[in-house]
Every structure is written in C-alpha cells, then in structure tokens.
Amino acid sequence: MIDIAPLSTSLNQAKVTQQTSLAVMKLAMETGKQTANEQVKMIEKSKDPNLGKVIDKSV
Template identity: 40%
Template sequence: MDIAALSMVMSQANVQQNAGIAVMKMAMDTGKENATQMTDMMKNVAVDTSVGQNLDTWA
C-alpha cells in the first residue's frame, strides 16, 4: 500500500472516530436532559400522605 492510500485510510478512520464520539456526546446530553426532566417532574408530584396507612381485609 502506498503512502497516499494509507493516509486516506487513516484520515477516514479518524473522521469515523470523531463522528462516533460526537454522536455519543449527543446521546449523553440527551440522557442528562431526560434525567433532569424526570427529577423535576418527581419534585412537582403531589404526595398524599394518607395513602397506604390503612389495610382493609375480608375473610
């Protein structure tokens, strides 16, 4: 393999690696955003403290 072909192959591999890293960063950012939204949503949920205090049974 000559130097020019080797250079092109290495350059293409570098581009593919950089693209993969960019996609992974986007996925991580999306995951962080979803986690933040879910945490905020859970903070805003009204909690009824009387739920679960009594157990009705029938024999």
C-alpha cells in the same frame, strides 16, 4: 514499497469515523442527562406529602 496516499486517506477516514462516533455519543449522553433531570423534576412535582401516611383496609 508502501503507497502513502491510500494509507493517509484510510487513516483520515478512520479519524473522521472516530470523531463522528464520539460526537454522537456525547449527544446521546447529553440527551440522556436532560431526560433524567426532567424526570427528577416531574417526580419532585408529583410528590404528595400525605401519600402513604394512611392505609385504607377493609375486611
């Protein structure tokens, strides 16, 4: 005969672990998204419209 109480406890612990992992993953994804957006903004601000138009060459 199966004891229901330990089985229920075990299933609840697994559920909590899964929910915690999902919450951490969502947080990591959001942080990554924010970091990427900030990097894009920094790159856009640092663009020089004259960059790459003239090449200095010495022989």
